[in-house]
Amino acid sequence: MTGYLYWSDIGRKNKIERSTLAGEGRTVLLDENSFGLIGRPTALTIDHQDNILYWLDNSDSYIVSFDLNDERAYPRDLKQVVTSGDLFSFDIDPEFGFFVTDRQDNNLHIVPLDLRKATQTIFWQHEVPHGIIFHSDINQPKESALCEGAGCDQLCASDPAGYRCFCTYGYQLNNDEKTYEPGNRFIIIDYITVFFQLKKSEELPTLR
Structure with a gap:
């Protein structure tokens, strides 16, 4: 899950x-x-x-x-x-x-x-x-251990395989899938x- x-x-x-x-x-x-x-x-x-x-x-x-x-x-x-x-x-x-x-x-x-x-x-x-x-530690569990040492320049999130790096608006991942550069691919996070x-x-x- x-x-x-x-x-x-x-x-x-x-x-x-x-x-x-x-x-x-x-x-x-x-x-x-x-x-x-x-x-x-x-x-x-x-x-x-x-x-x-x-x-x-x-x-x-x-x-x-x-x-x-x-x-x-x-x-x-x-x-x-x-x-x-x-x-x-x-x-x-x-x-x-x-x-x-x-x-x-x-x-x-x-x-x-x-x-x-x-x-x-x-x-x-x-x-x-x-x-x-409903906000709580149970519903929004913290999985910081997955991203420790991952080397993501901007965002890191859980993935079925472990973790994955993401970029904010206006950037895209480089081939190393950790660093970023300006681009037109983006993810929007709604609060x-x-x-x-x-x-x-x-x-x-x-x-x-």
């Missing part, structure tokens, strides 16, 4: 794809042909501890799981978040639960990992909630602001 990028493609044929961080080795991981109806996967998240891929099925508001340790296994419906709504994005805290944004009613739904417990809902009174990312803070001592997150 390390060094891969996962995304969903919604259209005439819904599917979930995967590639390396360099955009190579693009493959279809899940689609309607291999596993039947996978719904409308509007958002993905990964449990890095157990290598479980989750997606949010916007067609019936279900959270669905897929075991990346056994890619021959079938996806499994976990829980229906709401009976109606416009669920757009979600993320997971492996120690707490799922956080789901609902653009229809401006809500943030909190789904405990213990699926026997009820889903909790917070009304988001500011703007319509769109994307959400997203966290809009709430989770305190383990409380049942609900503190909105900021």
Whole structure:
């Protein structure tokens, strides 16, 4: 799982794809042909501890799981978040639960990992909630050891083979794949602001 990028493609044929961080080795991981109806996967998240891929099925508001340790296994419906709504994005805290944004009613739904417990809902009174990312050492693990001594001039990221050097906007790698020179190939990194803070001592997150 390390060094891969996962995304969903919604259209005439819904599917979930995967590639390396360099955009190579693009493959279809899940689609309607291999596993039947996978719904409308509007958002993905990964449990890095157990290598479980989750997606949010916007067609019936279900959270669905897929075991990346056994890619021959079938996806499994976990829980229906709401009976109606416009669920757009979600993320997971492996120690707490799922956080789901609902653009229809401006809500943030909190789904405990213990699926026997009820889903909790917070009304988001500011703007319509769109994307959400839960920041933690578990979800964004640091792998500095992979890049120590790699000799990358600018960026270094994990890769299925170990690590890989990248360049920022306006540069391209030389043949040694470590140094760079001005060019027209680039990678764009998007930064997203966290809009709430989770305190383990409380049942609900503190909105900021």
